[in-house]
Amino acid sequence: KQEVTQIPAALSVPEGENLVLNCSFTDSAIYNLQWFRQDPGKGLTSLLLIQSSQREQTSGRLNASLDKSSGRSTLYIAASQPGDSATYLCAVRNSGYSTLTFGKGTMLLVSP
Amino acid sequence: EAGVAQSPRYKIIEKRQSVAFWCNPISGHATLYWYQQILGQGPKLLIQFQNNGVVDDSQLPKDRFSAERLKGVDSTLKIQPAKLEDSAVYLCASSPGQRAGQETQYFGPGTRLLVL
Numbered sequence: 437k438q439e440v441t442q443i444p445a446a447l448s449v450p451e452g453e454n455l456v457l458n459c460s461f462t463d464s465a466i467y468n469l470q471w472f473r474q475d476p477g478k479g480l481t482s483l484l485l486i487q488s489s490q491r492e493q494t495s496g497r498l499n500a501s502l503d504k505s506s507g508r509s510t511l512y513i514a515a516s517q518p519g520d521s522a523t524y525l526c527a528v529r530n531s532g533y534s535t536l537t538f539g540k541g542t543m544l545l546v547s548p
Numbered sequence: 549e550a551g552v553a554q555s556p557r558y559k560i561i562e563k564r565q566s567v568a569f570w571c572n573p574i575s576g577h578a579t580l581y582w583y584q585q586i587l588g589q590g591p592k593l594l595i596q597f598q599n600n601g602v603v604d605d606s607q608l609p610k611d612r613f614s615a616e617r618l619k620g621v622d623s624t625l626k627i628q629p630a631k632l633e634d635s636a637v638y639l640c641a642s643s644p645g646q647r648a649g650q651e652t653q654y655f656g657p658g659t660r661l662l663v664l
Binding site for chain 2: 470
């Protein structure tokens with residue numbers, strides 16, 4: 437059974453810092469991995485999706501990397517802003533048709 | 549393009565009562581998902597539909613939860629009778645399909661349920 441762990445559970449940084457969120461998964465035979473953002477009281481927004489054959493994906497100030505063999509992914513946020521404050525969730529899919537398994541998330545607070 | 553719509557946004561009920569949630573997916577999306585997100589946890593899939601057929605309901609507590617998607621568009625999720633541990637956010641999501649390139653899920657705002 438796939439298990440997804442996210443570290444740290446919470447993170448507080450001053451504006452402008454670069455930061456890294458970590459995600460690990462127990463079964464390395466994944467199909468793809470996705471990072472989501474969740475704002476309080478709202479649904480999830482997909483940020484980046486990395487296929488198992490890819491090493492990284494970039495969108496603006498966000499960069500997600502994937503090391504399938506070690507069962508790890510990182511989400512790098514450059515020059516953090518208060519608007520980045522949210523919970524970041526990592527989710528993996530084990531096959532082309534299977535469902536997503538989510539981690540518990542990292543709650544990020546960026547202070548002005 | 550309109551997003552995934554859910555209603556109600558909030559619901560407070562007493563234990564043993566029944567409750568129903570409604571979801572309208574993005575137009576044309578064949579796959580619909582219902583998730584349960586307990587405070588401090590990641591979402592857990594309850595049921596997945598492909599058009600109006602069930603693909604996966606392995607984590608749905610079938611003694612009290614039911615869901616349907618009769619015309620392959622809107623969906624309802626029902627809890628009867630509710631228990632205290634059902635307090636959570638119920639998220640609906642949809643995707644164009646299940647195959648590679650179609651699997652990105654778009655989430656609604658969720659329904660917050662509090663069972664007293």
